[in-house]
């Protein structure tokens with residue numbers, strides 16, 4: 077039987093994606109989450125209450141209880157909706173396909189505007205631009221209204237891992253520190269491959285007593 081695996085170039089490409097997505101995308105995702113929690117103290121308090129309840133005493137986050145952090149999960153989703161690290165997706169139809177009533181010839185380049193969809197008032201309502209993690213307590217109206225990790229057969233292979241990292245890191249930070257935005261912070265998201273805070277994210281960490 078002939079060789080059916082990936083050619084070496086594609087293996088190298090996948091490794092680069094692992095390095096870039098595994099570090100860069102997750103770091104940016106958590107940076108925006110911390111900025112949003114520093115800005116929205118009421119959600120920071122709710123998230124901390126949940127973390128302290130799930131991980132009472134000195135318990136550290138573990139795989140069995142990550143699912144119990146519902147509010148933290150909603151906050152992470154809302155951060156990924158408002159500041160999805162990957163703003164757009166570019167695809168190419170490899171063959172003639174039909175999407176609904178639309179005939180798409182093979183070779184067509186398709187641009188998928190993730191950020192625009194995440195901010196659509198038609199999909200998310202009049203408060204689409206507001207930070208409101210509560211919206212993730214209800215099922216979504218449209219399956220394709222939220223896809224920070226892409227959608228379909230090429231969806232991000234690391235999505236569960238990234239959300240798990242997010243929950244663990246957030247739980248450990250919120251248990252020990254309160255967060256506030258530094259007066260030097262300037263809100264200026266900019267797209268440079270990923271959506272990043274142009275002038276950095278200056279956040280004041282204050283150690284909680286007890």
Ligand code: HEM
Pocket residue numbers: 090093094097098099101102105160161162165224225226227228229230231232233234235237238
């Ligand atoms: C918040 C963090 C992350 C975000 C926002 C993100 C986002 C994405 C997006 C939008 C895609 C393209 C999907 C598509 O083409 O439809 C993708 C693909 C991919 N991601 Fe992630 N990712 C994240 C974390 C990770 C992590 C932690 C890993 C691995 C450790 C990873 C590995 C990959 C790989 C290998 C692909 C290519 C999959 C393929 O082409 O079949 N990602 N990611």
